[in-house]
């Protein structure tokens with residue numbers, strides 16, 4: 001197809017993009033109609049597009065730019081490392097200084113019991129790696145029939161075949177993407193399922209969904225349960241207090257590994273290095289990515305607990321798994337610089353003691369809005385559930401439409417925010433100040449008002 005065909009887009013970059021670039025998570029027919037937004041540069045908490053718009057990034061990219069844009073420390077670390085050693089692999093007992101130092105650093109900040117690190121390039125690869133490790137582990141334990149992985153509806157674990165099967169996104173499964181041996185339970189999604197239960201009862205009921213599934217499958221066949229401490233892409237679903245305590249107890253009783261997918265919640269977002277610390281979790285394995293490099297380089301790290309690591313080391317022989325770019329020296333150097341910025345700037349304490357609580361307070365300003373059914377937050381993750389009528393049903397008749405209308409108004413008003421089903425999602429950089437939170441809530445408020453008009457709600 002000729003690029004010229006798209007010259008109705010004034011910008012030749014948009015024309016080329018629309019003509020030849022198949023984007024991730026994009027409706028291609030819609031993109032062909034509307035074109036794409038070209039982000040040209042970014043600084044601090046703002047991104048800029050080729051039409052001259054300045055947009056407040058209340059999503060930190062895709063939940064990842066934890067230290068904000070344009071941090072010189074990360075740029076310098078990358079440049080220096082590119083000059084010194086731009087690439088070498090970590091296969092067959094070779095290594096590089098940043099990868100070795102980063103593994104040490106990650107173990108220093110990881111929850112107790114985590115002893116080793118496996119590097120990959122994305123959250124999806126981290127989760128694929130975890131499934132490979134887990135199955136290998138159980139085979140080494142003499143229980144090769146322990147294969148099944150349980151996860152939750154609305155969970156997001158990535159886009160490869162394995163990670164999408166493990167995720168609980170029905171739209172993805174519908175596109176022929178559900179491998180056998182991946183099982184799902186309902187999430188502890190209070191807005192939908194809590195009803196009149198108090199928090200403690202709901203924690204018990206929702207954790208029991210795991211026990212029921214294990215009973216159905218037989219514990220002898222279940223390898224692991226994997227969960228995001230807070231479900232991100234599923235809509236910032238925050239579990240009731242006590243949920244994970246029960247979940248971990250169930251896993252222990254049935255001898256099932258517990259995996260925390262901390263791709264979003266890791267590296268400061270919940271006011272600790274990891275949500276596992278915030279929520280007192282003791283995972284056997286953890287997937288981390290996104291905030292590890294603040295998105296400046298693609299990199300993920302699987303954090304492996306002693307139980308699995310010791311087995312792989314003592315009995316495993318060669319682990320036939322790895323990526324050309326595992327432990328990439330430039331990515332590792334950027335990760336080290338990024339972790340140093342998070343520490344030196346006190347970003348974790350800032351989220352825990354200041355901006356996290358302030359976001360919770362600021363979101364309350366939206367609670368009385370006629371379109372708002374619930375607001376909730378945890379650290380610097382926030383969600384606003386939209387409803388058609390305050391005392392009506394939880395869903396809009398046409399699910400997914402209203403939130404997109406609010407999102408588009410917000411973008412036109414100069415703020416990037418995300419729509420999930422009938423809800424709005426916030427995940428700003430950890431460098432956000434109170435004034436940025438105020439600006440975010442103000443714009444969201446105006447976008448809600450504008451959406452009331454567009455949707456003809458009164």
Ligand SMILES: *Cc1c(COP(=O)(O)O)cnc(C)c1O
Pocket residue numbers: 121122123124125127156157158159228232233261262263264289290
């Ligand atoms: C983004 C995400 C992933 C997938 O990471 P990619 O780098 O996009 O492959 C996995 N798990 C969670 C919780 C995520 O938010």
